[in-house]
Amino acid sequence: MTGNTRTDIFLRTLAMLGLVALLGGCGEVTGQYKKGSQIMEPDMTLWQTIDAVVQQIPFTKAKLKNLLMTQLVEKDTSRVAIPNTAFQLYGGGPVKLADDVVISNVDLRIRHRAGHPGFLVLQIDGDCIDLDAVRQHYSNLKVTDRPRGISPEEATSYTAVLHWGKLSFSFKERNPNCVSSVAFAPELNEAGSAER
Template identity: 70%
Template sequence: MKDNSKSPIQNTAFQFYTGGPVDLADDVVISNVDLRIRYRAGHPGFLVLNLSGSCITLDMVRAYYRSLRVTDRPRGRSLDEVTSYTTALHWGDLSFSFKERNPNCLSSLAFDPKPIEIDDAAK
């Protein structure tokens, strides 16, 4: 992972890290890892994995995650806009996005964990 937050303008909310590519089984590739860590205590940040290689379909995703709800839709401005399907898990939300340019294949996964409860002694 590479620290990408060395911008001349300091981001006061997140520290950015990127990485990749990472080859997975069945010719699936994590082409880019985008990890954002919040500076604020108790908020874990989030992780986005951009995928390429073999196609992972919505039906394949639904075989593992049945309770998906649509949380984002394309607005007609770009073929890179996505339809996102999200499931709520005990640790937070997991979202699966499909780009308009290839709507049948998963383009990214987003992990959005719940904030961590911090007691007053740890603040």
């Protein structure tokens, strides 16, 4: 009987260790993102993401990479006819948010000049966010861009002027009822203004 008890204890211990190892490994898979998947899943809605992004001003690659849980890769502009000397350009995504909104592309632009806060555009897909939903969060919107009838990719943009700069929501002609992008244009800080 003692042999069975020791064997039972040994087997139970092995089973518990296996369970602990299994659960420990699952944390990586079911935590903030799914291992092996390209879609990261921060536990934030679009509106929470916007608020969190604003807290990252001035923008850096590292801050936004950590917040959005996506790799930001420097874009190769060497084949462009007019070389870009003003900005470092980074792209990343997709990022699936908690409200079934997907940031399909992260477009970060950081000026080479010191003191510039950067510029960020988040391309939006997934569940439709309409203008009424935007107005529930930002009531003081002004139309800052309109389509000119050239392409269905042109957009109507609605901009809120906030204490940190401008936040714009664009609605492309091909799907005019849903937000297609959110742009963050922070104002220059005092040091940046003085360097002009």
